[in-house]
Amino acid sequence: MSENSNGAKELFKSMVKAGRRTYFFSVKEASNNRKYLTVTESKLVEKDKFDRFSIMVFQDKMEEFMKALQEASLAVA
Numbered sequence: 882m883s884e885n886s887n888g889a890k891e892l893f894k895s896m897v898k899a900g901r902r903t904y905f906f907s908v909k910e911a912s913n914n915r916k917y918l919t920v921t922e923s924k925l926v927e928k929d930k931f932d933r934f935s936i937m938v939f940q941d942k943m944e945e946f947m948k949a950l951q952e953a954s955l956a957v958a
Contacts, residue, residue, distance in 0.1 A: 919938075
């Protein structure tokens with residue numbers, strides 16, 4: 882477990898490589914003890930230059946988020 886500059890503790894992390902893109906999944910706990918998921922996409926745009934985009938999903942919306950993600954996943958299959 883690590884702590885970043887804003888005081889959030891990292892509880893879990895995972896990475897998925899997909900060609901020029903990499904997806905990072907992190908579960909963190911804020912200083913107020915609220916847990917949240919951060920999903921970050923990092924895309925190589927030039928040599929040694931990356932674009933990064935992140936979303937945060939807080940614990941109270943996780944069930945709704947996962948349901949929507951599962952429905953989207955079924956639509957792709």
